[in-house]
Amino acid sequence: MALITREYARDHLIHLLVLAALAIYPAVYHVLTNGGAPTGMVALLPRVETMVAVLYFGLFAMSFDFISGYTGYLSFGHAAFYGTGAYFVVLVANGKVPLLAPETPFIWLLVLAGVLAAVLALVIGTFSFRLTGVYFAMITLGFAQVLYVFMRDWEYLGANPRDGIAVTGLTEGFRIGVPGVDSLSVAIGQLAGEPIDLFGSTLGASTVSYYAVGLVVVVCYIAMQRIIHSPFGRVMIAIRENEARARAIGYNTFYYKLGAFSMSAFFAGVAGGLFAGFRRSVTPENGYYFLVTGDALLASIIGGFGTLAGPLYGRLFDEGLREFLSKSGSGGGLLVFLRDSLGHPAMETVVIGGMTVGELVETFLNGHAPLYVGIVFVLFVLYVPNGMVGTVRDRLGGTCAKQLPAWLSDRLTAIVTAIRERVSGVRH
Amino acid sequence: MIDQFVLVYADALGSFFTPEALFGVLIDGLAKASLYVMIASGLTLVFGLMGVLNFAHGSLTMFGAYLGGLVLVMTAGGSPTDPAALGGFFLGVVVVFGALGLLGGLLEWGLIRPIYDRPPLYQILLTFGLALILDEIARIVVMFYGIQPISSWQAALATKPAILGRTYDLGPTSVPGLDLFQIGFGLLTIGFIWAFLTQTRYGLYVRAGSQDAEMARALGIDVRRVFTVIFALGTGLAGVAGMLLAWDQSWGASVPLAAETLLPAFVVVIIGGLGTVRGTVVASVLVGMVDAMTTWWFNEAITFTGLPEMFLFLILVIVLAIKPQGFYGISEVGGH
Numbered sequence: 001m002a003l004i005t006r007e008y009a010r011d012h013l014i015h016l017l018v019l020a021a022l023a024i025y026p027a028v029y030h031v032l033t034n035g036g037a038p039t040g041m042v043a044l045l046p047r048v049e050t051m052v053a054v055l056y057f058g059l060f061a062m063s064f065d066f067i068s069g070y071t072g073y074l075s076f077g078h079a080a081f082y083g084t085g086a087y088f089v090v091l092v093a094n095g096k097v098p099l100l101a102p103e104t105p106f107i108w109l110l111v112l113a114g115v116l117a118a119v120l121a122l123v124i125g126t127f128s129f130r131l132t133g134v135y136f137a138m139i140t141l142g143f144a145q146v147l148y149v150f151m152r153d154w155e156y157l158g159a160n161p162r163d164g165i166a167v168t169g170l171t172e173g174f175r176i177g178v179p180g181v182d183s184l185s186v187a188i189g190q191l192a193g194e195p196i197d198l199f200g201s202t203l204g205a206s207t208v209s210y211y212a213v214g215l216v217v218v219v220c221y222i223a224m225q226r227i228i229h230s231p232f233g234r235v236m237i238a239i240r241e242n243e244a245r246a247r248a249i250g251y252n253t254f255y256y257k258l259g260a261f262s263m264s265a266f267f268a269g270v271a272g273g274l275f276a277g278f279r280r281s282v283t284p285e286n287g288y289y290f291l292v293t294g295d296a297l298l299a300s301i302i303g304g305f306g307t308l309a310g311p312l313y314g315r316l317f318d319e320g321l322r323e324f325l326s327k328s329g330s331g332g333g334l335l336v337f338l339r340d341s342l343g344h345p346a347m348e349t350v351v352i353g354g355m356t357v358g359e360l361v362e363t364f365l366n367g368h369a370p371l372y373v374g375i376v377f378v379l380f381v382l383y384v385p386n387g388m389v390g391t392v393r394d395r396l397g398g399t400c401a402k403q404l405p406a407w408l409s410d411r412l413t414a415i416v417t418a419i420r421e422r423v424s425g426v427r428h
Numbered sequence: 429m430i431d432q433f434v435l436v437y438a439d440a441l442g443s444f445f446t447p448e449a450l451f452g453v454l455i456d457g458l459a460k461a462s463l464y465v466m467i468a469s470g471l472t473l474v475f476g477l478m479g480v481l482n483f484a485h486g487s488l489t490m491f492g493a494y495l496g497g498l499v500l501v502m503t504a505g506g507s508p509t510d511p512a513a514l515g516g517f518f519l520g521v522v523v524v525f526g527a528l529g530l531l532g533g534l535l536e537w538g539l540i541r542p543i544y545d546r547p548p549l550y551q552i553l554l555t556f557g558l559a560l561i562l563d564e565i566a567r568i569v570v571m572f573y574g575i576q577p578i579s580s581w582q583a584a585l586a587t588k589p590a591i592l593g594r595t596y597d598l599g600p601t602s603v604p605g606l607d608l609f610q611i612g613f614g615l616l617t618i619g620f621i622w623a624f625l626t627q628t629r630y631g632l633y634v635r636a637g638s639q640d641a642e643m644a645r646a647l648g649i650d651v652r653r654v655f656t657v658i659f660a661l662g663t664g665l666a667g668v669a670g671m672l673l674a675w676d677q678s679w680g681a682s683v684p685l686a687a688e689t690l691l692p693a694f695v696v697v698i699i700g701g702l703g704t705v706r707g708t709v710v711a712s713v714l715v716g717m718v719d720a721m722t723t724w725w726f727n728e729a730i731t732f733t734g735l736p737e738m739f740l741f742l743i744l745v746i747v748l749a750i751k752p753q754g755f756y757g758i759s760e761v762g763g764h
Contacts, residue, residue, distance in 0.1 A: 131752045135698065135748060135754075138694060141694070142695070143741075143745055291687070371561055373560065374559075377560065378539070378557035378561065385550060
């Protein structure tokens, strides 16, 4: 028993390390921004609010990877499920969904948003899984775009559905925790979230949201990870590797694909619900549009297609770069950093064509993160086709969870031996 | 309330089946079909031959719109006369076709060629990344010259000559000149592609390569060079399509034009059957007609603004649900 537990702990060591790193991030960020850390480093660090976005969109990207990376069926209309989850939460809060009161606990809303998305996936999947390859990607895209246009122009949703809808009825924040018990749940949101006093220090609204959203994302990640490692998940991978063979062994691949699609839609719906709960508004463009799926694809490829955790890192990279090159530069960012470190005269230096350094940065860098994300993406497709996590996995010869602890302990032993030898050498 | 609804629809139905309305919808539909053929034909050629669904196609159309608009603005100046504007247009077609073709050839040679041996997904992903880069470059350049990237470029729209701006009495109704121009240009393009595919040696290579690239290579055809030439031709066509859109009030040169043309192009190419030019033409006519019809219904009776756009994607879903390979598609092409 003890042996099994130890092996289990070893398998999940890397999960625990990542969790620990994510858990201390707000504290690290707080210390570095308020302490005397070099401004260059602060400019590179994403704000805690941005990290919340990384978490919920990372969950969406993971759900996209769950179906696309593991079964090989590119779900190019995945935004349909994200948008549905997000719209559902806002519409319930505005009292626009029959049978559901605006005060319904947020946790139930998340579950219902997931279920709704899963049911929608069953409908879409029943039609779509008769197709393969590009045709599959395109029919799912078609479904998502029909929904996009519909939600963009349906006047029932709000005064101006083209500009999206916002929570108007409810003033307090959506609460994550035990439903109905205020002391065991916390409100999330940039403004609607509430600070919490803990061990003598105050956690800001963003930090509280970060932990609350992060908790849901981690639970969803564990669920997906368990599905992938279950016999069901093995069949998903078999479908990706050779569907005809999987069918020949006797698996009804249609139902496996439909099931996987529906599960992945569930998590996409939850991600959309978290997004709407934190932002308290959603537009057709950031919920249903096909470029939302494009962002998930981007995160998956950079992080590692067919690795469950990869898309989260991919999204972290994407959001980090976007914030670094953002126009406002409120979280530090490149422009603020240059202004602070180079000083006014340097920024006014004329470089080429009568343009100053400041103008050059303004023209070519600020607000143009998609250009650089695109370049990195193309470089990844060309030279790192397996993405960050996938490449590490290839190097180690197995999944990170299995191989990294062994690799780390090898290195550690080597270092310890080296030190011991040196110490004993000194002694002799 | 219900009575009123029925009355409005019955009324609209009555006025829909009049010669004027039907003829108007027909002309409008043909004009739209020509535009769809223009934006989709390059995509179809590239896909049929190489199996690469080019996500950057819309961005290249957008480049063509801006570049073509620039030629128009420079040749026509402030107050365009008809001959000057039309001359500028055909000069623009040559410039845009050449420049975009060159760009496309370079992109294929430098970026896509090295990864042909990978699964097709990676080529699609690469073009997706290219689309991001091209769109953002366009935004940087356009903003640098003080042009709003989101709304249509008015200076290019304003170079539309008077003979295309007025309407012509044709049969039971009057028809906008631009519609006729677009129909003519679309027919010309279809003729050009047809002649290229059936009358030239390169066209023969392309048809052979689409059917069996390996066999074609075994028979001594340099398939790689054919790939590059076709990719260049496809992007050139995309650019010319954009140039044609620069005069159209409902499109116009703007950065979002990339996504606005990419999606209809996908729809047309997919429901036609990936890779067949004939399928693309048939699908364009179908989509153009449905578009014109739903636009008419939206103008007359139905208040739902997104009606034509929603039908565009509904056609995609319905056709694929009934005929999984599109109208003329064969299962081998794109069967990955």
